[in-house]
């Protein structure tokens with residue numbers, strides 16, 4: 001891949017970037033051991049029906065079932081560590097003037113790898129909120145002593161829920177507003193590990209492309225955004241991104 005002219009073209013664009021947005025999805029965390037959603041056989045939605053787990057209606061219908069699914073997933077995800085893709089993305093911040101990571105992931109791995117400006121579009125597995133919508137910002141320690149599952153809101157006694165964005169729910173307004181503004185104003189967008197089919201998040205690379213940014217797509221498979229990208233780097237993020245960042249460093253040094 002290091003000799004691939006597409007990798008060198010992408011590295012040149014990145015080395016010149018003044019305002020970079022890195023847009024990521026579940027694929028960037030796959031090499032850490034967190035399953036993606038839509039990959040055949042290994043993806044979560046290949047095993048579970050998203051409408052039975054990732055909607056408010058599903059939670060209201062079967063709160064204990066949905067809570068235990070999240071508890072299991074969060075427990076497994078909390079035990080993993082950032083992989084070379086996360087580290088390479090964090091490294092870009094030390095090389096370029098402005099780097100913002102916009103992620104659909106809820107696992108906190110970009111922050112743990114050292115990225116300092118991370119916009120979480122679909123929430124966080126480390127925060128919980130009240131089903132009433134009145135109280136938020138709870139962490140595990142706030143209800144660790146409760147035996148009841150799902151636990152109750154410490155403020156009002158309503159059920160707590162993970163602070164993640166389920167289907168049919170609006171994304172956090174400040175997060176999507178800032179992500180859209182940055183996407184429409186960036187000069188390069190690096191897209192990593194997303195199928196590019198969940199909106200409004202998947203609209204961000206299209207905004208960047210319309211605004212004239214160079215869009216680079218990194219994925220082992222073609223995805224729904226590949227056709228709109230200027231450069232497609234085919235391969236796993238944990239292999240492609242360290243090579244890409246090494247090439248950026250060479251361009252900056254030369």
Ligand code: BJW
Nearest residue numbers: 025026027036037038104167168193194195198199236237
């Ligand atoms: C690698 C790799 C390696 C593998 N390296 N890559 C038509 C019908 C019904 C609904 C809609 C519709 N059109 C639009 C909608 C709305 C819906 C939507 O987009 N649905 C589509 C699926 C059709 N969107 C919504 O409902 C959103 N809200 C909304 O629109 O609100 C409107 C509203 C406005 C105002 C008021 C009220 C409402 C919300 C979407 C929420 C998504 N939530 C989830 C779950 C989060 C919580 C949880 O984790 O449980 O978010 S679903 C899931 O998909 C998760 C992800 O963030 C999201 C995106 O998935 P992602 O990251 O792209 O993963 P995959 O698995 O799809 O792809 C992985 C990729 O990695 C693959 O390409 C691999 O090849 C690649 N890969 N290994 C790099 N090593």
